[in-house]
Amino acid sequence: MPTIHEENPSLFSDAVLAQYVVNDGDLCRLDILVAGITCPSCIWLLERMIARVAGVTDVSISYAAGIALVRFDPALALPSAIFTAVSRLGFRPRPYSPALSDIEARRERSDLLLRFGTALFLTMQLMAYSYSLYAGYFQGMGMAIKAVLQYASMLVATPVVFYSGWPFLVSAWQSLCSRRPGMDLLIAVGALTAWFYSTWSLFSGQETYFESAAMIVTFVLLGRLLEHSVRHTALSGIDSLYAAVAQRATLQDQSGHHDIAAEDVRPGDLLLVRQGEHFPVDCLVISGETEVDQSLVTGESVPIVVLPGDDVRAGCVNVAAPVTVQALRAVAQSYLMRVAALVRMAQAGKPSLQRLADRIAAWFVPAVILLALMVCVGHYTLAGQGLGRAVMVALAVVLIACPCAMGLAVPSAVMAACSRSASLGIVLRGGDVIERLAQIQYALFDKTGTITMGQPQVITFSPLGAFTEQEILLAAATVEQPAAHPLAKAVVGFAAERGALPGECRDFVVIPGKGVCGLTVEGRRVQCGSALYFRDQGIDLDIEGDTQESDDTVVLVVIDNVVAGRFLLRDRIRPGSVELVRLLAARGISPRLISGDAQPVADRIAARIGMDMALGNMTPDQKIAMVHELQAQGGRVLMVGDGINDAPALAAADVSCSIIGSSDIALEHADVIINGVDLAHLATVHHIAGKTMSIIRQNLGWAFFYNGIGIPLAVIGVLTPVYAAVAMTASSLLVSLNSLRLMRIKHHG
Amino acid sequence: MDESIILLIILSLCLGAGCWLVFIWAVKKGEFEDVEKPKHRMLDDD
Numbered sequence: 001m002p003t004i005h006e007e008n009p010s011l012f013s014d015a016v017l018a019q020y021v022v023n024d025g026d027l028c029r030l031d032i033l034v035a036g037i038t039c040p041s042c043i044w045l046l047e048r049m050i051a052r053v054a055g056v057t058d059v060s061i062s063y064a065a066g067i068a069l070v071r072f073d074p075a076l077a078l079p080s081a082i083f084t085a086v087s088r089l090g091f092r093p094r095p096y097s098p099a100l101s102d103i104e105a106r107r108e109r110s111d112l113l114l115r116f117g118t119a120l121f122l123t124m125q126l127m128a129y130s131y132s133l134y135a136g137y138f139q140g141m142g143m144a145i146k147a148v149l150q151y152a153s154m155l156v157a158t159p160v161v162f163y164s165g166w167p168f169l170v171s172a173w174q175s176l177c178s179r180r181p182g183m184d185l186l187i188a189v190g191a192l193t194a195w196f197y198s199t200w201s202l203f204s205g206q207e208t209y210f211e212s213a214a215m216i217v218t219f220v221l222l223g224r225l226l227e228h229s230v231r232h233t234a235l236s237g238i239d240s241l242y243a244a245v246a247q248r249a250t251l252q253d254q255s256g257h258h259d260i261a262a263e264d265v266r267p268g269d270l271l272l273v274r275q276g277e278h279f280p281v282d283c284l285v286i287s288g289e290t291e292v293d294q295s296l297v298t299g300e301s302v303p304i305v306v307l308p309g310d311d312v313r314a315g316c317v318n319v320a321a322p323v324t325v326q327a328l329r330a331v332a333q334s335y336l337m338r339v340a341a342l343v344r345m346a347q348a349g350k351p352s353l354q355r356l357a358d359r360i361a362a363w364f365v366p367a368v369i370l371l372a373l374m375v376c377v378g379h380y381t382l383a384g385q386g387l388g389r390a391v392m393v394a395l396a397v398v399l400i401a402c403p404c405a406m407g408l409a410v411p412s413a414v415m416a417a418c419s420r421s422a423s424l425g426i427v428l429r430g431g432d433v434i435e436r437l438a439q440i441q442y443a444l445f446d447k448t449g450t451i452t453m454g455q456p457q458v459i460t461f462s463p464l465g466a467f468t469e470q471e472i473l474l475a476a477a478t479v480e481q482p483a484a485h486p487l488a489k490a491v492v493g494f495a496a497e498r499g500a501l502p503g504e505c506r507d508f509v510v511i512p513g514k515g516v517c518g519l520t521v522e523g524r525r526v527q528c529g530s531a532l533y534f535r536d537q538g539i540d541l542d543i544e545g546d547t548q549e550s551d552d553t554v555v556l557v558v559i560d561n562v563v564a565g566r567f568l569l570r571d572r573i574r575p576g577s578v579e580l581v582r583l584l585a586a587r588g589i590s591p592r593l594i595s596g597d598a599q600p601v602a603d604r605i606a607a608r609i610g611m612d613m614a615l616g617n618m619t620p621d622q623k624i625a626m627v628h629e630l631q632a633q634g635g636r637v638l639m640v641g642d643g644i645n646d647a648p649a650l651a652a653a654d655v656s657c658s659i660i661g662s663s664d665i666a667l668e669h670a671d672v673i674i675n676g677v678d679l680a681h682l683a684t685v686h687h688i689a690g691k692t693m694s695i696i697r698q699n700l701g702w703a704f705f706y707n708g709i710g711i712p713l714a715v716i717g718v719l720t721p722v723y724a725a726v727a728m729t730a731s732s733l734l735v736s737l738n739s740l741r742l743m744r745i746k747h748h749g
Numbered sequence: 750m751d752e753s754i755i756l757l758i759i760l761s762l763c764l765g766a767g768c769w770l771v772f773i774w775a776v777k778k779g780e781f782e783d784v785e786k787p788k789h790r791m792l793d794d795d
Binding site: 106109110113114117118121122124125128129142144145148152156 | 751754755758761762765768769772773776777779781782
């Protein structure tokens with residue numbers, strides 16, 4: 001694996017970085033693993049500074065993973081410029097890869113553990129001396145023995161402040177340099193003030209407060225350590241996606257087989273995938289036949305047969321026989337990696353409440369330091385207390401006000417919600433999605449592929465005109481082959497069973513929601529679609545009458561404007577649909593079925609799943625109009641759909657949801673992606689969203705309450721610095737643990 | 750009296766330093782890297 005050594009910025013060359021750049025529409029995306037992120041305000045700083053690099057259009061940073069997802073215009077920005085901007089702030093950027101991310105997390109954790117462990121041992125020693133000194137303060141103590149204890153205190157407190165507390169000092173210095181005072185500045189100011197004041201007192205024979213300095217560092221390190229574990233528990237959902245990607249691949253060329261890293265596979269390479277191996281990249285089968293287990297990628301449990309010419313997605317397992325495949329994309333662009341990127345993006349997304357918390361935190365830190373100075377002066381001059389006492393009161397103010405809880409309130413909840421959803425097979429594309437999802441009042445469902453499984457099967461086929469069965473099947477299969485619609489797939493499958501393999505199709509056109517049209521090699525114009533499609537075309541349909549008796553769908557085949565045949569297809573209801581409708585109704589959300597199919601079909605499906613309202617014959621335009629109409633009434637709309645015909649409505653809705661196996665365009669537009677067959681997952685994710693919002697409110701409420709009570713107490717001098725450090729740490733922990741409650745939400749919840 | 754206290758302070762520091770070295774050794778050996786998996790290991794078949 002090519003790695004870039006962190007201490008060598010000369011290796012930030014565009015040639016090396018180019019292989020990590022992923023094309024994303026007109027722009028490029030680069031995922032950067034940033035080491036050294038310690039607090040939410042680092043994120044704020046990094047986002048601002050990266051966004052200032054010319055050509056960067058979009059940057060979002062996941063606090064949980066420490067990954068910056070940067071979108072930039074390749075014509076204007078160079079990857080190396082982005083890297084330089086990050087490293088200039090004192091962070092260590094590297095191109096992202098899952099293995100590297102894991103190593104980085106382990107390194108960070110063991111570093112934190114060493115610093116915390118050292119601090120803990122020394123602080124325990126220190127407390128023994130401190131208690132003796134407290135006792136001496138009240139009962140009297142010889143000057144010599146007091147000096148000995150004070151020197152011993154300094155001896156053990158110094159490494160705690162300057163070794164264990166080093167990360168805070170560095171981070172505080174950086175935040176000063178970049179004029180972005182963060183929470184670490186408060187901690188550093190607290191610890192350093194206590195240490196320098198105590199050292200000065202030691203030599204001028206007064207009381208020392210080394211234990212305050214050491215305890216601040218120790219408690220905050222404990223908090224950081226626990227928070228680190230929480231962050232990485234929250235990441236485990238994504239890890240399971242990465243686990244499905246093979247690390248090695250077997251390259252096949254004239255000279256034989258070579259074992260190479262999956263990252264080194266280039267589009268066009270020929271690869272050998274043996275039985276039992278994962279497909280390392282999205283690829284096309286060249287030779288050999290096998291069965292493929294897609295369960296890791298789509299949740300589909302039954303292996304499917306793949307033949308030469310079929311696509312296989314990365315992460316699938318080859319279960320039957322070795323095949324030779326051609327790589328279609330590099331591993332970073334594979335479907336699975338795109339899903340993983342969506343999850344990471346989601347964890348970086350911010351609900352509007354977070355932006356509020358960010359704004360507050362921005363002026364909070366300078367305000368606190370100013371307040372502490374005023375308190376110190378006030379206690380010293382006006383109240384006439386000793387300098388030591390006044391400094392300690394000011395210190396307590398700084399520590400109690402550390403806005404860690406405020407900074408953590410939203411990201412920790414979003415992180416836990418995204419992670420819990422991911423482990424239940426639901427991808428949330430952004431923290432703001434959670435906020436919008438929690439507020440929906442209407443849920444619109446497409447029928448085919450959403451409420452129904454979208455895998456209809458042909459039950460009967462009847463030739464109607466002068467053509468033979470083989471001719472019609474061949475013609476229908478040929479024009480349906482390029483279409484992704486499930487009805488088309490069923491027709492193609494049915495024809496293949498009867499020995500009619502599709503030929504080449506020219507001038508292929510999809511009329512969304514209605515049908516397809518194309519020319520066969522013989523030059524025949526073949527149209528396949530619903531009765532509606534042909535009525536629009538003015539083609540005479542004298543076979544209507546008995547078409548729609550049950551939930552069946554009719555696909556008509558018209559060859560050269562003559563009705564040639566009729567397919568009757570039937571679909572299964574998706575598992576969990578009934579449950580979902582019941583749960584949504586119980587939460588006061590009105591579900592509606594909107595379908596391009598005939599009204600009676602829509603009505604029957606709706607009745608079977610207990611939905612009150614069903615609208616049939618909906619064109620894509622009418623679907624979008626319906627979304628706008630509900631929004632105009634002040635409603636928030638969730639749209640669940642799967643196909644090209646739903647894409648506009650999905651884009652218009654407040655929240656859009658698609659199910660894996662949908663067309664790529666629907667997945668690209670979806671805010672929520674359900675990675676499995678069970679529709680009741682949607683009820684679960686809605687529940688998670690509601691819970692997340694209430695946890696965010698609790699967290700923010702707690703943070704404001706805590707500061708509202710704590711700061712006045714500290715100002716009047718009731719709290720000692722040590723109590724303040726404990727309270728601040730406990731408050732951060734409380735917020736983190738409260739957010740972790742989201743991890744326990746169960747399916748169908 | 751003073752001498753005994755200085756002696757005790759030094760003794761306790763040595764004791765603490767000993768424990769600290771053991772701790773560092775454990776961290777470096779990766780003893781705390783994964784506290785989740787090992788406890789499930791006995792349930793694995795192989």
